[in-house]
Amino acid sequence: MIAETESVKGENKLKFGLFLGCNIPFNRPDVEQAMRKIFPALGVEIDDLKGQSCCPTWGTMPSIDIVAWCAVAARNLCLGEEKGIDLMTACNSCYGSLNEARHKMLTNPEIHKSVNEILAKIGKKYEGKSKCRHVAWVLYKDVGLEKIKESIKYTLDDITIAVQPGCHFLWPSNVYPDKEEDPFNPKVLRELCEALGAEAPYYSKLVDCCGMGALRSTDPEKSFTLVKEKLECIKDELDADMIVTTCSSCLIQLDDAQERLRKEGKLNFSIPVLHYVQLLALCMGFDPGQVAGISVTPRDEIINRIIKG
Amino acid sequence: MIEPEEGVPTVLNLSEIAEREKEEEEKVVEIVREFGAENLIYCMQCGSCAAVCPLARVGFEWYNKKLIKALLLGLKEELLDDPTPWACVACNRCTEVCPRLVSPFEVMFAVRRMMVEEFAIPTLAIEGLRALYEYGHAVYMTGREARKKVGLPEKPPSTDSDEQALKDLKTILKNTKLAELGLIPMND
Incomplete structure (x- = not known):
């Protein structure tokens, strides 16, 4: 049903609506700034999607009612559709919620009809054309690894990265515009990191959940069990110099929970965490204070190593 | 048992x-x-x-x-x-x-x-819904200083800085089951 994966290329120029979500603009605005720096420099035009809102995230409308969920998602998707462009996001939750909602509308005419009846009250209609792409896929498929390699000022020689694609980058694969060959052995983020000169090997808990989101707000203790296991695996199997993720929730959890575990004496090491767009922005030479200036677990050492070689 | x-x-x-x-x-x-x-x-x-x-x-x-x-x-x-x-x-x-x-x-x-x-809904979920209705974002609206620190405008180009868009979102929410349930105040 959702066959088309080509994004809109007006006059051969890539253009996307930058869908921010909530965590990025309000908790990790350095990720937003990183996107605003890298995409224009890579020849990708950004539209602000003025008036966008929460996707809506899982604990809100998806927990109340399916049509209500799809209606909020559709208003956001309309903002792109009205301009003939797709959205792109650096938040896995937004990627998941928007694409699952779109899938529901396209596969269930009744839901689609009810949504458009609600949208009519604000003079909008969602045709189902615009979708939400993930920034990592845009970089991988539309920009391309070669262009990324050409654009960087610093390479990550002798740096080992533990990748964390995050749940909604992968599953359920049938609702997404782009999918890994094997969603339980994802390669895209590893290749994106390797394009910067780093090693990004497989590790046994690569696709394991970080424990963020509803799990953390419901039971922090259980959430920290998951993140601790993951961090210890990363330390033991890779002794990684940093963790790189394509999800803003994983970023917050791996960065923030790490510090909490250290304070409680449950963890005796520290691994800096970055979103991939931040790492790319650093390699392209943008100001670290602007594109990677907010973290709980210290990043200064690894940033200096990247910049000073 | x-x-x-x-x-x-x-x-x-x-x-x-x-x-x-x-x-x-x-x-x-x-x-x-x-x-x-x-x-x-x-x-x-x-x-x-x-x-x-x-x-x-x-x-x-x-x-x-x-x-x-x-x-x-x-x-x-x-x-x-x-x-x-x-x-x-x-x-x-x-x-x-x-x-x-x-x-x-x-x-x-x-x-x-x-x-x-059955109103068996966690308090945090209610807070999220309230924030979604009030601002269009389901997070605590802190972080404005952090935005300035990294060189961005205090408000993102979202419902947070666009009154008409927030009004539209509220209209949508008022026409969904959320309004029927009466979980949060939705008067304005």
């Missing part, structure tokens, strides 16, 4: 409870199917979903496979006080591996929707 022997923890006997609540059975299955878990009845209890579920890993009581079994047996009251459905991270590992296309994620969320009708 099976009488526990000394030192043996109490076991919840699902079949026994189901016997008791037989008349409820069809009703609960129909409710959750109505709320989005349409394929629930195709579950054959193979356990693929439980094998990949983060909630099952860390010991939540009503993880996907067990929740589906309970629903098929007609249980409802036992589920209403439990936080498990609200801990689901919606990761959809279960949906990916289910050989019967049940989509256990949809079951988890259908149970959330059923719980909402």
